[in-house]
Amino acid sequence: MNIIAILIGLSLMLGLLFLGLFIWNHNKGQFSDDFTPSLRILFDDQPEKNTKNHLILKNKVL
Amino acid sequence: MALTNTSPSEKILVPCAHCGQECHLTGTQTQGRSFCCAGCSQVYQLIHQCELGEFYKLHEGIAAKSRLPSQMEFDYLRDPEIRRRFINFENNSHYKVSLFIPNIHCAACVYLLERLQRFHPEIMEARVDYLRKELQLKVAKPGADLPELARLLVRIGYPPEWQTETIHSKQHSGIxxxxxxxxxxxxFSFGNIMLLSLPDYLSEHGVDxxxxxxxxxALSVFLSLPVVMYSASDYFTTALVAFKKRIIKLDIPIALGIAVLFLRSIYEIGTGVGSGYLDSLSALVFFLLLGQLFQEKSFHHLHFNRDHQSFFPLAVLKINANNSPQTEENKGYENYETEVGIHHLKAGDQIRVRHHEVIPTDSLLMDSSGLIDYSFVTGESEAVPCFKGDVIYAGGKIAGASLRLEVIKPAADAYLMRLWNQHDHENEKNEPNAFKGTADRIAQYFTPAVVMIALVGFVAWLPYNTETAFQVLSAVLIIACPCALALSAPLSLGNGMRLLSRSHFFVRNTAAIDRLARIQCLVFDKTGTLSQQELGPMNEENIQWSQHQKSLVQAVCRNSTHPLSKMMAKSLPYNPDHKIQLYDEQEGKGINAVVDGHRIQIGRCIAENLAESTQISFMNVQPTSSSGSQVVVWIDGQELGFVDFRPIWRDGMENSIHQLGNHYELHLLSGDNPRDGERIGHWFPPEASLHFMQSPGDKKQYIERLSRCRTGGVAMIGDGLNDASALKAADIGIAISEKSGQFSPACDAILAGHSLNKLPRILAFVRELPRVLYINLTFSVAYNAVGLSFALSGTLTPLLSAIFMPLSSLTILLSSVFLTRYLAHHHKLL
Incomplete structure (x- = not known):
């Protein structure tokens, strides 16, 4: 029966992991906008991020 | 014809490659494409330069028109006080800003705005929330500041709206x-505790x-701790606050139920008497929160919080006198103009307000004459003339040429601002004894009854068996926990709110629906509410004229910016051959012109003295035009008669008002003169009171008087800023809106103009909504009675209670949702 104790512990860990992931993503705003992603899927290219290091390489348009 | 010297190819119209507007094939051309204007051509090149050509594949030929902003425009956004309103986050390396962009309307907009970093290297990230029409930018520092971003957005056709704060929606999503x-x-706890209690369900003694x-x-107890301490914490805090204030609220018996459930479970587990009800406890809290979530439903695209401040501009052009310090840019100009935030305006400052801009504060007119449209403030649809030295009140809109004004009061002290702000203060004072919802009113009787029963049972058992006495006490408190009420109220009201939105009736929150259900008295505004905002077609009943005379008058009218002239010019026949020899327009009085030798005079009724100075003042409403929207026409000194423009009444209003009259006390408050009163007077039942020539202040006072002597409450149905203070003063303010993007003053509900005739059905539905609550309450009392008898007879096994409690919550959930749906169907709202 000891195996049950281990299994309970493992399942609880797994559950807590998912709970943590859910709350983390929820705080990040993963679920706050449920419409715009359906539009983003239409675009062929992905928007790249400007990072501070790239600023010099890019030529300013405006 | 005028266009004789143009080549035939110029007449071929092609859609502009950027905005899709029709333009000449040989007009502005770039890269073999035709454009309607230089601005469009520039944006087109800019977008291609940034390798974002896919935009044009996505947007299907209609892009927002762009505008080239001037170098200095939006510089007022540097003002730290204004800037703070838009910046969400700021540190040494970057800042985040969120902007409301009403132009976002399709996938292409999202495509372009989310690639904004290609236009400007200092933008690090751009993200669009389509439904909220919000753009979030992460910008490197030191780099592009707000004015620069604003100019970029205006240039590509997405001007941000500065008046609307995006923070409101964020606060809401925070809850x-x-x-x-x-x-x-x-x-999580609910599922895991149930899993751990599985052995208890299957055998009486649990695991061997x-x-x-x-x-x-022990693990179950450990898992239930966050449920009681964190998830259910709101019930405890509100119950405690209510208890301290000696108010009985629904949260008190709920908090009591949860606490007793938890303590009894601990006791049972600790002493080994039973296995407790921790699973039911977490399920209960879970379902209660589900109900709350339902209640928190919000409409992303609507702004209920827009107050008068969002109607006013953030900044205004200030004319700097020549004695102010000169910089490089203004050298050589005697007076130069800069944009300053309106909170910086002082008495004595001179400002310039352009066509269609809103006057930010009470001021004196410096130019010789001007036209001001006070429709937002007074509801009067016609522009008002004013002359040098007249006092002009904040909230008016300039019609026609730009005006030079001298500020007499800082913006915060303007007459209307004071009126509105004063009301805010009164509201805060009234908050403590605010409205009690239906559920709370039931709880008022329910809670003492439950506590009494529990205490009587306890006292009755105490002499015989102390343990049984405690068991009875806790059992009654647990079973009688009014979770049915706590669940059913938010669910039925929240679902009702959702269903009403399909009839274009958007309610701010569930408490507003609850209040609306008990309204006794409806107050209507006339202009813009019962009638449409635009005036109807021209009525020629009272005039006799020939086609030739009509075209002569049209030739005169098309030169004027007066709204009535414009409408006449639109409805009269056009003849380009008429030559105007003389043209003299007296703003707001009329036009005196000579066309092809004929002397044409159009204007107000002759009885009105043209020289008389018209003092505009809406404090003691002097209707600016006793003749309303009539225009008298003279040709060669002979009066032909007059044309008039009548309001268009909304469809089916007569019928709707009849129906509403059966249930409600009706009132009409109109800023207009009683001329149209005769026409709509018979719509209202004879006992209804109709009032005309009401100023915003009168309306507000009327509503306040009314709501003091009517217990059920007063609902005000109106539109525009002129009703804003009345809408606020009423127990329920319903704003009428033509389209969802339009400005609507602070209110509790927004109703689309074309749905106003559904109001009787909407109100009937709202009145019957509390029935759902009563049905569910009866149901759960029966349910609990059965449960109580099980518990008292000692036959309530852990398995039975584990099934019983979540099942009762689930049935209440489903019945609330389906009953509201049925009601909506019954009233033909779906």
């Missing part, structure tokens, strides 16, 4: 986020191994 977090934890048994029990 929602909190509920979801609490629900996640309650749901004592160690395992004890540890699973």
């Amino acid at each position: 929602r986020q909190k509920i979801i977090r609490k629900m996640a934890i309650a749901g 191994e004592p160690l395992l048994n004890a540890s699973t029990k």
